[in-house]
Amino acid sequence: MPNAFGAVVRRSRLTMGCHTPRRFPYTTPPELRGAGGRLHQVVIVGAGPVGLAAAIDLAQHGIHCIVLDDNDVVSIGSRAICWSKRTLEIFDRLGVGERMLAKGVTWQVGRVYHRDQELYSFNLLPERGHKMPAFINLQQYYVEEYLVERAAELEGLIQLRWKNRFLGLELRDESVGVKVDTPDGSYRLETRWLLAADGARSAVRNALGLEFKGEEFEEKFLIADVRTATDYPSDRRFWFQPTFDPSESVLVHRQPDDVFRIDFQLGWDADVDAEREPARVSERVHHVLGREARFEVQWCSIYTFRCARLGRFVHGRVLFAGDSAHVVSPFGARGGNGGIQDVDNLCWKLALVAQGRAPRALLESYNLERVHGSDENIRHSRRTTRFMTPKSVAERQLRDATLALARDFPFARTLVNSGRLSRPCSLERFAGTVASGNGVAGPMAPGMPCTDAPVMFSGQRPGWLLETLGGDFTIVIFAVHAADAARRQAELRAGGLRLPLRVIVPAAAAVTAENMESVLCDVQGLAGERYGGGPGVTYLIRPDQHVAARFAIFDPAALAAAHASTIAWNN
Ligand SMILES: Cc1cc2nc3c(=O)[nH]c(=O)nc-3n(C[C@H](O)[C@H](O)[C@H](O)COP(=O)(O)OP(=O)(O)OC[C@H]3O[C@@H](n4cnc5c(N)ncnc54)[C@H](O)[C@@H]3O)c2cc1C
Numbered sequence: 350m351p352n353a354f355g356a357v358v359r360r361s362r363l364t365m366g367c368h369t370p371r372r373f374p375y376t377t378p379p380e381l382r383g384a385g386g387r388l389h390q391v392v393i394v395g396a397g398p399v400g401l402a403a404a405i406d407l408a409q410h411g412i413h414c415i416v417l418d419d420n421d422v423v424s425i426g427s428r429a430i431c432w433s434k435r436t437l438e439i440f441d442r443l444g445v446g447e448r449m450l451a452k453g454v455t456w457q458v459g460r461v462y463h464r465d466q467e468l469y470s471f472n473l474l475p476e477r478g479h480k481m482p483a484f485i486n487l488q489q490y491y492v493e494e495y496l497v498e499r500a501a502e503l504e505g506l507i508q509l510r511w512k513n514r515f516l517g518l519e520l521r522d523e524s525v526g527v528k529v530d531t532p533d534g535s536y537r538l539e540t541r542w543l544l545a546a547d548g549a550r551s552a553v554r555n556a557l558g559l560e561f562k563g564e565e566f567e568e569k570f571l572i573a574d575v576r577t578a579t580d581y582p583s584d585r586r587f588w589f590q591p592t593f594d595p596s597e598s599v600l601v602h603r604q605p606d607d608v609f610r611i612d613f614q615l616g617w618d619a620d621v622d623a624e625r626e627p628a629r630v631s632e633r634v635h636h637v638l639g640r641e642a643r644f645e646v647q648w649c650s651i652y653t654f655r656c657a658r659l660g661r662f663v664h665g666r667v668l669f670a671g672d673s674a675h676v677v678s679p680f681g682a683r684g685g686n687g688g689i690q691d692v693d694n695l696c697w698k699l700a701l702v703a704q705g706r707a708p709r710a711l712l713e714s715y716n717l718e719r720v721h722g723s724d725e726n727i728r729h730s731r732r733t734t735r736f737m738t739p740k741s742v743a744e745r746q747l748r749d750a751t752l753a754l755a756r757d758f759p760f761a762r763t764l765v766n767s768g769r770l771s772r773p774c775s776l777e778r779f780a781g782t783v784a785s786g787n788g789v790a791g792p793m794a795p796g797m798p799c800t801d802a803p804v805m806f807s808g809q810r811p812g813w814l815l816e817t818l819g820g821d822f823t824i825v826i827f828a829v830h831a832a833d834a835a836r837r838q839a840e841l842r843a844g845g846l847r848l849p850l851r852v853i854v855p856a857a858a859a860v861t862a863e864n865m866e867s868v869l870c871d872v873q874g875l876a877g878e879r880y881g882g883g884p885g886v887t888y889l890i891r892p893d894q895h896v897a898a899r900f901a902i903f904d905p906a907a908l909a910a911a912h913a914s915t916i917a918w919n920n
Contacts, residue, residue, distance in 0.1 A: 368606065368647075370422045370490050373497065375512040378529070380536035389415055390703055392527055392540040394515040394553050397424065398489065399671030399688040400546030401496035405443045406692055408506035409820060410700035415538065416500075416507065417529055419514035423493035427574045427648040430486045430604055431585075431682035434474065435773035435798060436689045437481040438894065442819045445499045446481065449492065453485025454603050459585040461767050463752045465592045469762045470584075473770060478875045479801045480813040484770070486583070486604045489685070515547060517556050518667070525666050542699060543667045546688075551673035557664060563657020564731070566678070567617040568738040571624055571651050575634050577644035578607050587767040589752055594636040598737060598767070600680075601637060608647060611637055612679075614737065621651050654678045656727045656734075662691075663716040670695055675723040677730035680737065680768035687726045690774055691719050697820075697892035707916045714779065714918045722774035729769045736766035773798040776895055789899050791881025799894045802876035804853070804869040814853075814876055817869060819894040822912055823849045826903055827882035831858045831868045837903060838867065844905035846912065853882060891915065 379385050391407055393400045396418035404416050432440075432449065440446040460470045473483035500507045512532055519526035527538040545553035554561060581603060588599045597614040604610055613633055615624055623629060630649050638644060658675035662668065671688030695715045701707035739745035754761035780795030793800065802814045817823070824846075826837055834852040841850065850867045853876050858868075871877050880888065887904070889897040889911050898911035 368488065368490060370425050371494055371497075372422050373509065373511045375421055375532060376510075377533050378510055378513065378531060378536060380538065381531065381533050385536070385538075387539070388524060389413065389538060389540040391415075391542045391544060391699065392417065392525075392538055393544045393546055394527075395545070395547035395671075395673070396420075396493070396497070396509060396511075397546060397548055397671065398429070398492050398496065398685055399692055400544070401493060401500055402439070402443060402689055402692045403544055403546060403670060403696055404507045404509075405445075405496065405499055405503060406696035407700060408500070408503040409443065410697060410704075411506070412700050412703055413506050414508075414544075415540075416509050417513040417515055417527075418509070418511055421511040423497065424489045426650060427488075427572050427610065429489040429492070429679075429682070429685035430602055430610055431686075431770070432485050432487055432492065433682060433686045433771040433773075434479070434481045434483050435771070436686045437485065438801070438815055439689050439693045441481065441815070442693075442894070443496075443499065444502070445495050448495050449487055450481065450485060452491055452495075452605055453487035454583045454605055455482040455485050456583040456585060456603075457483035459587065459767075459770070461765060462586070462588040462591070463756060464588075464590055466756055468752070468755045468765060469759075478803050478873060480815060481801070484585075484682075486602050486610075488604055488608070491605070492685075515552050515556075518543065518553065520665060520667070541666065541703060544695075544699075545667060545669045545673045546671050547673050549672040549676050551669070553667065554659065554669065554673055557667065559659055559664070561657045561659060563655050563676070563727070565655045566653060566734055566738065568734070569615045569617065569619045569621065569624075569651055569653055571613040571615055571619075571630070571633070572649065573611045573613070573630055573634055573646055574604070574608055574648040575611065575638070575644040575646050576606065576608050577638060577642055579638070579642075581609070589765075589767070591636075594633055596633070599637060600767070609638075615651070617738070619651075625649065625651060656730050658720070658723045658727060661716050662719055662723075663712050668695065668699070668712070668715070670719075674719070675727065677726050678734055680733045681726070681729055681770055682768075683726040683730060683771045686771040687722060690722055691715075693893040694719050694722075701916065708918070711916060711918045718774075718776050718779055721776070721778070725774055726771075733766045733768045780896075780898075789881045789886055789901050790883075791879060793880050793888070793896050793899065795896050795898050797896050799890060799896060800879050802871070802879055803873050804876060805856070805872045806869060807866070811872070814851075814869065815894060817851050818890050819892055821849055821892055822897070822915075823851060823890045824908060825851045825853060825880070825888040825890060827853050827877060827880070827884060827886045829858065829884050830854065834867045840903075840905050841908070844909055846905060846909045848912070853877070853880075889915070 391414040393416045457474045461468045514530045516528040525543040583603045586601045600612040602610040662674045670691035677683045698711045739748045777796035885902045887900045891897045897915045
């Protein structure tokens, strides 16, 4: 049988050693040392990617939080590897984007094969001028380690409590009582807000008796993470009915450290014990890497999956994010990426509410917006699963006919579904009555996540537009002259609006010392192009880098109204 790498693998060599997950020290919590008794702002259950990212985001807003995790180690084994552009942008806002990017394997091209023929390829980011790539592949344990390191930098605001297991809760009007178990015994915490980021089997969800409604899929998949040194490219490669292996499908991703993730679709009736046999796994890996290949299997497991979500993500003072709120299949990389988008959407709102600067109603917008995002992910995940695992003879015949046609006919290629990869969720339908930008051209309508563009700071330092947005509400104005910045700033202050201001000017505009702080030069003209940025066009950007409102002309009163209405969630 020909192998999957074709001519690419010459002779791979065996490399030894695998990543040893870091352990974090358990320390006896203050409550068991006679201290405690305080009312905490936020307690987060779960130090997975979602809980850790939430702690960092909240801390960046000045909110203290305690993170409880029942373990003392980052994620072991093979879980998320594909992190999307939007997630990287959020990680960048949290101060870890560049670290992830430096370690991760960058990719943007996916190739889809049927048997031994490439059907088509897709490019997830064909245009230039973005800081972050379409995707990186990075093992979940690295992502969590980097988040733990970032959390440590925010010491004083974040307490990470390892080997602290959430046991139960008591709901009160103004707080939540939390029972926690540790190696030294159990204790209680009192918190204003409890964030459940404790994964798919969420103990918080169970404690509240909440239904997690969805659909189980019987199809079994074998994951093998193998370490081998080859010059195999970083493109995503997906085979339907490969000629080199008896699997229904095979997916290959390159990860850092010369590790490859290989997913084999075994079928619903696979004999799990037989498939897990080391000799059987090695044989399959040889089918992909070639007979000559030498490799080390770092991780191997068989999984099935389900698509499910909670009815609501906000239950009084208990909030759900990540896998505790929703789960999908790994195809499409929507689980972890969706969870990080939850964090992005939730934390600024929770911070404003916790600080008494916004009404509790604002949290309902988190519920609505992220239930919408989760439904979008579940919809895509179900469609992919239906295509990959036809349920009846008729469905299979239709699927196989589509694959056969796709070899020669472009229309059939659009029906082939090997996983629609995670994209940022648009909140356009929630933008409501906030000004929709009459007269402003370009795709950046209210609700859209901001797109990036290269800019020049202070007239001399190259950077990116997204680096200047987020964290707080921000006003972006397109202007002809850099001198407009000071004038606009004064007008905003006179109108009582004290928000960060970015004034985007053409590359040729003269930037002087007095206005350089807020002025960004549109060096390649891409910001103007992407935001329909004629002179006077003004945007109000939310702390999660989504457009709250846009206007054809600068109008401080309209901006103030849009700001107030977004916070009050009275759309
Ligand atoms: C095979 C596979 C491949 C995947 N690939 C991708 C991918 O490429 N891209 C992607 O985006 N997603 C992917 N996912 C999904 C991704 O792994 C999850 O969506 C992600 O881990 C969810 O993060 P989380 O923080 O919500 O939950 P988790 O990562 O599950 O973290 C939950 C944390 O809570 C802790 N905890 C649990 N119970 C308690 C308790 N009682 N008390 C205290 N702590 C507790 C756990 O120890 C854990 O640390 C994949 C999943 C699988 C299984």
